[in-house]
Amino acid sequence: MNKYRLTQTRSQLLKLLKNTPLPVSAEDLLQKVPVNKTTIYRQLTSMVAQGLIKPVLFTDRTLRYESADRDHHHHLICTNCKKIIDISFPENIEQTAQTSASAQKFKINTHHLEFFGLCQNCQ
Amino acid sequence: MNKYRLTQTRSQLLKLLKNTPLPVSAEDLLQKVPVNKTTIYRQLTSMVAQGLIKPVLFTDRTLRYESADRDHHHHLICTNCKKIIDISFPENIEQTAQTSASAQKFKINTHHLEFFGLCQNCQ
DNA sequence: TGACTTTTGCAACTAAGTTGCAATAATATA
DNA sequence: TATATTATTGCAACTTAGTTGCAAAAGTCA
Numbered sequence: 226m227n228k229y230r231l232t233q234t235r236s237q238l239l240k241l242l243k244n245t246p247l248p249v250s251a252e253d254l255l256q257k258v259p260v261n262k263t264t265i266y267r268q269l270t271s272m273v274a275q276g277l278i279k280p281v282l283f284t285d286r287t288l289r290y291e292s293a294d295r296d297h298h299h300h301l302i303c304t305n306c307k308k309i310i311d312i313s314f315p316e317n318i319e320q321t322a323q324t325s326a327s328a329q330k331f332k333i334n335t336h337h338l339e340f341f342g343l344c345q346n347c348q
Numbered sequence: 349m350n351k352y353r354l355t356q357t358r359s360q361l362l363k364l365l366k367n368t369p370l371p372v373s374a375e376d377l378l379q380k381v382p383v384n385k386t387t388i389y390r391q392l393t394s395m396v397a398q399g400l401i402k403p404v405l406f407t408d409r410t411l412r413y414e415s416a417d418r419d420h421h422h423h424l425i426c427t428n429c430k431k432i433i434d435i436s437f438p439e440n441i442e443q444t445a446q447t448s449a450s451a452q453k454f455k456i457n458t459h460h461l462e463f464f465g466l467c468q469n470c471q
Numbered sequence: 472t473g474a475c476t477t478t479t480g481c482a483a484c485t486a487a488g489t490t491g492c493a494a495t496a497a498t499a500t501a
Numbered sequence: 502t503a504t505a506t507t508a509t510t511g512c513a514a515c516t517t518a519g520t521t522g523c524a525a526a527a528g529t530c531a
Contacts (some may be wrong), residue, residue, distance in 0.1 A: 230477060230528050246409055266519060284405050301454045312448050321477050325435050328370050331424045332466035337407050338461045340445055345453035353497050353508055384511050389488060479526070495510070
């Protein structure tokens with residue numbers, strides 16, 4: 226009883242999302258796959274629910290998605306050309322923050338961290 | 349030659365933004381000040397340009413603003429009741445990240461960090 | 472194949488935010 | 502204080518991202 230059907234559209238979208246190293250927006254997909262925008266949004270919702278992809282909200286307000294099977298990482302975003310570079314943060318941020326949070330009895334489950342600056346070309 | 353005029357509306361909005369300890373949305377302001385939404389958005393833009401307030405994008409996609417004269421801090425957000433609590437992170441995150449970023453010749457200027465979890469009441 | 476269920480496209484809709492323009496309010500100057 | 506100048510405001514119309522209901526099409530399974 227497989228609730229999700231692997232349609233043409235779905236596999237095209239998944240392929241794109243898996244093959245693109247950096248987060249992709251609904252609009253990006255719309256330009257690359259010949260499909261209605263309603264379908265794009267519904268597929269994205271369904272793939273998130275299924276745990277195949279993860280939504281990432283950028284501070285420029287664009288919502289993007291990336292493959293869920295990636296290690297925990299963060300993004301460096303060039304404020305000039307909007308280029309995105311992956312980066313991994315060496316320390317356990319949540320653990321460090323939990324110390325301060327505990328004073329207020331808050332239990333941290335997850336976090337969101339993004340860096341902004343200039344890439345090599347734009348400096 | 350003062351480009352900005354301290355109108356009734358502007359001072360009401362500023363007062364609210366200064367007196368509210370946590371980030372406020374355009375809609376919050378709209379409900380509290382008898383003024384057209386166009387004016388709210390224009391005032392917010394102008395106050396950001398003037399450096400009086402800072403926009404903060406939350407991962408639930410709401411855009412909020414807070415007084416700019418605050419120390420650098422982050423937010424703990426309760427995923428259940430949406431309550432926001434301020435928190436300061438003890439270490440210099442940008443410095444730590446710059447080490448990884450340097451390998452890719454990226455120069456970090458700023459960052460954005462948010463934590464999610466459950467507040468005391470919602471646990 | 473046939474029955475059942477999910478997915479799709481379409482058109483219409485919503486919500487947040489933006490724009491142009493004329494009227495109004497604040498400020499500077501005479 | 503009166504007047505000129507410039508910024509601010511409200512209004513209506515618009516934009517853009519995303520959503521919804523519904524009928525048609527495509528997948529799945531016996």
